[in-house]
Amino acid sequence: MLELASVSRAFGGLRVIDKVDFRLEPGEIVGILGPNGAGKTTLFNMIAGVLPPSGGRIVFENRDVTAMKAWDRCRLGIGRTYQIPKPFTHMSTFENVMVAAIHGGRSSMAQAKAEAGAILARTGLARHALTPAGQLALLDTKQLELAKALAVKPRLLLLDEIAGGLTEAECDVLLGTIADVYKSGVTIVWIEHVIHALRRLVTRLAVLSGGGFIAVGAPQEVLADQRVKEAYLGT
């Protein structure tokens, strides 16, 4: 589904991502762990097309997308959420989702309205439909990020720390939504610090540290790995 071949990214002299190789199969839900500054978001930005890689190739569904613009990748089926949400603050919550359905999801205006209504219900935002997105509380803003990403009808969904800062109950609700999305056939890559949340859903876990993956595999094995403990858990 997605293949990173020797992908690198440097900011000035600092190599944040150094020749990373990664393969993602359809139907997976992969969790990405890593200490702060390990380059997780940089990796997402390169997959989504926000940042051009300094080197390497990114292939999505057998198409080289390395030089493709973010909006074209989105229309190909790559949806993403931002760690720091990017709501369209002066548009209503409904319009936020509608515009994603129109542009990323390629729906007609009427279709997009129906889809936006359904997605708002699914993400628990229906009661905020007419609230300007800038006035939403944190949880709702995170739900809106997810709602917008779903509206583009992704086949690959990139989630960037979507569970951070949520209470236990809120986190459960979010996990339920993500599990539903996964069951509907969307492949997911999920950056998260909340390990217990990741463990409940992911099929594979990958740990990013020092510019590359230091461990990739089944969640139990990866979490038991000595290098992972040193790099991430600090023991």
Next chain:
Amino acid sequence: MPTAPNLLLSGLRLLFAAVVIAMAAGPYFLDPTEVVIVTEFLSMLVLAIMWNLLAGYADIVTVGQHAFVGVGAYAFFGFSALAGLDPYSSIPLAGLVALIIAVPAMILVFRLRTAYLAIGTWVVAEVLMLVAGKLQAWGGGSGTSLPISIVLSLGRARNDRLAVIYWLAFALAAAAMFVTYFLLRSRIGVGLTAMRDNEEGAAAIGVNITRARILCFLGTAPFLGMAGAIITMQKLRIAPPASFSITDFTVFIIFNVVIGGIGSFEGPIIGTIVYFLLREYLSELGTWNLILLGTFSIVVILIERRGLWGLFRRLLADDIVPVAHKPTQPAVVSRRLSATES
């Protein structure tokens, strides 16, 4: 049950509609001086609407918008005075020339972003003005007047001419508003509105930022060009520094839009009204008028980034001209009141 904000909103919508209808009949009840001022108001409104679309939505903060006004003015003179076409068909042709000139200008300035783009647009405008000054048939550096035959073809009596130019400006301003309204309601428009609020976020949900920018830049040029033609009809002459006036066609316009509320449909309209009110009632203060305008715009920005309209909008349940899309399901609509009150 109508609440106070909703009542206010209905009142404003009625007022807006009434003013538009009254303005359509302007020359029948305004005296000639007023007709001239309102014509000028309508031309400036067109420029404000266009700058708002570029800077407020597409993030093309141009300070070279006067380029296309000047190109329109010179093209209008060329078609009507030099080529001998009738002045009415010279107006859309002037718009077309502005569009054609906009293509290479765009290719040049779109290589730049933000402040560099602003400077780039300014340089393009200055270059075009200097080129205009080299055109001998257009009177060179000192410019020239519209031939009397063209002036008379608009109407034999002065008041008839003023009325004709008034209606041309009214038609252009109405067209600018219609086009903006339908653009903002369209698929591209909702994408533009998303860009206004968060460009990276818009790209991430599939909005083609480049295409939206191109569309705005090329779409505004003909309107600017036609406004330039109408301004020339009113001023009766062309000259490089006057037809390409950065102060009148760009700087004041930026003030208007910023004061009125950038990135909204109502903003440029409110800003242009405020500008004309200040100008008409404070003009005896001379330079102080401009100092006040500058101070006023700084104060407005410090209080509310989205201008007077942003400030006023807090009291209302909806926009005066509702460009936003509403959910279609009745269940969601019925919750509207509680959502806006919370």
